[in-house]
Amino acid sequence: MIQRPRILDYKNIAFYSGKIIFGVGLLMILPLVTALIFAEWNPALDFMIGIFSCFTLGLSMQLFFKTDHDLSWLQGMVVASFSWLLAMLLGAIPHYLSGHFASFLDACFDLMSGYTTTGLFLLQDLDHISHALNMWRHLLTYAGGQGIIVIALTFLVGGSGGVVKIYVGEGKDEKLLPNVIQTARAIWLISLSYLVAGSLVLWVIALFEGMPPVRGLLHSVWIFMGAWSTGGFAPQSLNTSYYHSLFFEMASIIIFIIGSFNFALHWAVWTKNRKEIYRNIEIISFTITLSIALAITTVGLIRMGVYPEAVAMFRKAFYQISSAHTTTGFMTIQARAFVRQWGEMGMIGVTMAMAIGASACSTAGGFKGLRMGVIFKALVKEIRGILAPESAVIVEKMHHIKNVVLDDGHIRSAMLIVLSYIMIYTVTTLVGVYYRYPFVESLFDAVSVGSNSGLSCGVTSPAMPALMKVVYILAMWMGRLEFMAIFGLVGFMYASVKGK
């Protein structure tokens, strides 16, 4: 028998969601300050409306549903998934008011894309938007990458034991430190330290490459945010090809690869355990699958004969593949060039890289290196089992922060999530094919949204059907939260209707 949720369940969910919405309002203060500095008065008003809408709703929810009860696992999952939807709707207000979106749905698409660090966008006339809106777009990916729940946990929620359940619901299950609040703060310490150092490096390169100081600084901070969070938003429509700089490309590659690492790995290195980089199963898995995807793409590009010489071909292929594999979405080629220049084999290499993605408990999406490693080890274990005598007990180990003996639980959990991703990729591709987009192109963008990558071959556009936009929003949301929180929300809604 399914039990109908109690009033207390709704109160708890509303109260904690209210705190997260309040946090989204606080985030908008930075773009508001940007608008005031650059005398962008209409965007300043847009952000004031956005901030006060978040405060009004968030504080109302906290006032009317005040509770001292701790969260249950199910409530934590529902808060995580539900508050992401609310954060999307409210965060889209300044976007929509900017006048750069054909509909509120398009603005919501960009918000979900930002929070989930996807990087696809339906914003029109990007090259004429305000600094404030650009700041908001990039801050979204930066905050979304660390997890908007992590932000709320860090600054707004006390140390109650229940918050760990929201934290896990947001797709993060590593505890760097014994306490989840300390873990959330550690994630911020790592991210802010890299923000300062990375932006500075990019700024020096931008100045060296001929950009004016102020715009160079803004672009450096934004590109850092886009790279570190593996988000992929860029301030100009030509994305990172705008800078025409090998050094800028190299710096951005380093940032997005480091950004795609597991926060637990960052913490290990941060606490002087540098050997972890060479031993960690995710890094080994990432290196192998990156090489395979690069090889497939390179063969495709050689066949197409696009690039005049090997160095140029490697530069383009490596940038696009590493961007895809870390699910960043930065591009140094035009979107349609994937179709017109790279051909199907090159696109399949990129699609494969996006589908796999980078590390678990990072800002990246996709299957994740950890799960690829687990599945590969499980395969090895099976083969060893076939070859060994019947009485033999096969033990397979892997190293992720510590040595772990692979058991059926690890394998089942990895397979379940990978299967869920495959289902998202399949359904989203089918919707594209239904609307008569060519299969390979539809697959490319579908995998891009499901894995929160953000590369596009031109399918994603403001002109695509509304239903497709909704499916893409759902795919981004599900891919980012890694399903469990979504299943929790769906189960909770079902129980609300059918429960007794």
Added chain:
Amino acid sequence: MMKRERPHIAVSFVSLLVLFLLPTSSALALTSSTELIEEHKAYDGQVITFEGEAIGDIMVRGDNAWIHLNDDQYGKMRSRKLSGYNSGMAVWLPANEAAKITTLGNYDNWGDLVRVVGTFNAACPEHGGDMDIHAISLAIIDPGEAIERPIETERIYWALGLGLSSALLFFLNRRKSRP
């Protein structure tokens, strides 16, 4: 060395001729960025004419510079009506030619509408495989102008109303939280 320079001189001569003749001739039609991307093989290595709004920055590198020209509806028609994504091309040209641009497109301005003549590269060997135009010369067709953005008073009322409700709710929350 001389052999290398000859094609440049030839392109330069053709470009200047085309620039001179364009206002009265349709001998060399304008090419759009969409055509260049979709039909890149046909245009690769060809001398083309391209028009667009200068946006973003002029990035000077030695004697040359990078500029970006958008040939979408926004820059060319000075239209704020939504008409899809931006589309354009990167242009590599002598820095002194780039210096003719006085207004660049951004939030505050419509950039200068300019015309360039140059060689289109589907995958430029000189610039790491970038798709670009190596222009010899540049002409301003229509100078840029400030974008008018009057303050919308209705939004002031909305911001004030929501601000007051936020303050009230904040006060009530504080009072309720007191032991």
